[in-house]
Each structure stands twice: as C-alpha cells, then as structure tokens.
Amino acid sequence: MNENINTKIKQILEKNEVCLFMKGTPDVPQCGFSMAITNVLKHLEVKFNGINVLDDNEIRNGIKTYSDWPTIPQLYIKSEFVGGCDIIKEMFEKGELQTKLSEKNISFKSK
C-alpha cells in the first residue's frame, strides 16, 4: 500500500486515543452502521474523534488495507483495531467493550 497513507493513518491513530473511522461525522452519521457505533460511544460518554472517510478517498481505502478489514466503520482504541459495527455492538452488550476501555485506561460512564 501507499506508504504515505500508512504513515498518515498511524499519525491519526497516535493523535486520537479513541478513533472511529466512519461515514459522516459523530453529529451527523451518514450510514446506519457508523451511527450504531457512535451511539454506543455516546452512551458510554467516551470522548472520541470521528474521521469522516467520505472526505478522503485515500483514507477510506487505506484504512481497509491497514486493518485488513473490508468495511467502514472501524473503531480503534490506542491504535488497536477493536472491531466493526457487529463486533462493537456485541462487545458492548456483553460488557466486553467496557472491559477493553478500562484496560486501556479510557474514561467512560460505567452505569
């Protein structure tokens, strides 16, 4: 893959502890799957940055290669790819996302 894009993605991940590559913005998601993860993060009051892949086609394709994952949204916590919509929803329902946030020292509303 294009090394510049790879570097750019790494820099984005280093700058943002909780980073959601999504379609649209956290305030105006433009895809139901992106909205679903946004809602989970908002519910848990996690501070996160949304990267709108619709604004940047290189990032949109680059992130799929970076994680070897074919779809958007993608959630990263401290540079670790945690999952797409199905996995994040499932982890949230089982309390595993909350465990992951604790392990990574990310503050969130527990109850």
Next chain:
Amino acid sequence: MALKIEEIKNLIKESLPDAEISIEDLAGDENHYSATIKSKAFVGKSKIEQHKIVYKALKGKMGNELHALALTTMEG
C-alpha cells in the same frame, strides 16, 4: 450489483465446508443481509479473526457487490 443468498452461502461453504449458515435479507433488496455462521474454523479465534475468515471466503465482495452483511459467528 447484488448478491443472492445462495451465492453468499456457496462462497462461504467453499471455504468453510462444515459451516451451518443462516442468512436473512433484511431489506428485501439483496443488498442488506444478516448472517449467522457456525463453524469449527472459528474455534479459539478472536471475533476479528472469525469475521476476517468470512470476509476472505467472500473473496473481496464484502464492501463491494455486497454492501451490508451483519455477521454473527459461533464456534462450531
């Protein structure tokens, strides 16, 4: 550009012959599906690895011809 339920099942079966697969067409548009797949291939793997196995079986169609496939994977 749509993929039929049978085509999705066949692709998954090619890579995961033991898989028990149930697929639902969520919107009736052959574009938004939900699939539950049970296979021995998932044993001991993380969810991310399990979903990647399914995506690989779909040979690049996920995110292209196949717009939306909600996945639930289970160890068989």
